Amino acid sequence: MNFHGTEVRQKALTLLRNGVKNADVAQKLSVPLGTVSYWKHLDRAKRGECPGKHDPKCPRCDGRDLDEPAYSYLLGLYLGDGHISHYSEHRVPNLVIACGDSWPGLMDDCEQAMRAVLPDNSVCRVRKIGCHNVKVYSKHLHCLFPQHGPGKKHERTIALEAWQQAIADAHPWEFIRGLIHSDGCRITNWTEKTVAGQRKRYEYPRYFFSNKSDDIRKLFTDTLDKVGVKWTTLARGSDPFNISIARKASVALMDIHVGPKY
Template sequence: MHAAGVPFSEIHRKLGLSRNTVACWLYSKRARTSQIDRRCWRCDHPPRRPDDVASYCYLLGQYLGDGHLLTTQRVPLLTVACDNRYLGLIHEVTHAMTACGVRTVGYQEKPGCISVRAHWTHWPCLLPQHGPGAKHRREIVLTDWQREFVGEHPGRLVRGLFHSDGSRFINRVIARGRPYRYPRYNFVNESVDIMRICQEALDRLGIEWRMARRNTLSVARRGAVARLDEFVGPKW
């Protein structure tokens, strides 16, 4: 009846069965197959490419910056903390999670920020950098397949990194007795490994950078800022 196009409400009335029973018959097996076999591209045999590699690279950058993967619960929980002033950024994180395969995304409001959260069994498959303790106190190394994806979309990874731990601002200096204003970027992270991942992605994009401090990367030259604007730009 369903294959013939009979509406769901008419099916359960004609058969004299509850809506839940008919729904289980029609959708439970399909949903289970969709979630395990189709939606987790790392669990396929052999593993396959995701449908949206660019969104994965963006989410990877957000995770390396302000993300946290909790695996002590029955279903792993990925949380990305976002400044509540930037609703567009929150929307982009939400889209990246769903593009990677998660079905439902939730939000938890805290003072000054909104945490974008999603439970999914397969987050550890997609984010093998998870582990106990703070990221800067443990080794963070991309796998071969992650390096392949980042090599294809370094701009999306950089966008995720700068949207989490980066900033674009107007620098004000006095040059030859006159005030001078120009845009620049900073990326701040305590992890040497994450900083190196950011540096390598910027090198791929041909963006000049320098280390202003031990934990602060700066992009300040006019051409480099203009190039980085193509991938990041002001937060919104």
């Protein structure tokens, strides 16, 4: 990818403001036509010359109402399988949630949450091998997801800001559901017992949540504690990556509010 310096961009804008056509500017400065068009659009938007266009409002910057249940769910998805990317300093950041093709309902819920949280922004699905990346574009993603930063989540501190914690506390099941839908599952375990001299097979459901980040696992278990779900830690080797929910009453609660992926 070729990046064009400020001097080239300013020359292009000067020509464009003087009425030179996009294609002629692109040819004169050896810049792709799409890049010239993008520069012109940004320049016109900055000067308020785009009729009918408006900047989508941000709940954090502009005080727009926020769909808190949808945000709580989307926050859980982001902490598990999400990341924010932008290919260059001039591109609008996009939130990407990887959703497996085995669970189309989860993909629909993810897209619905994105549209509820950012109703004026562009949402799309990008096909990958075995999954789709559900994406929403907004320059305010860093306002809504301040946990974004360089490096992997489990290699840095992840902590909710006070306003995020208040939303997660008000809508704990949506937060739990988002985390389970990203890095969790509902499975059926089985065991055998000897009863009256006969071996019998017993099956029972269990929820798992697996994440390398100590901070994200603690956010999950702290929220479980608040809604009365009992949990235990299962180590993978020497690392406590897995949270298990197996008690009958707790599984029943999870089934009511979360359920298996679909």
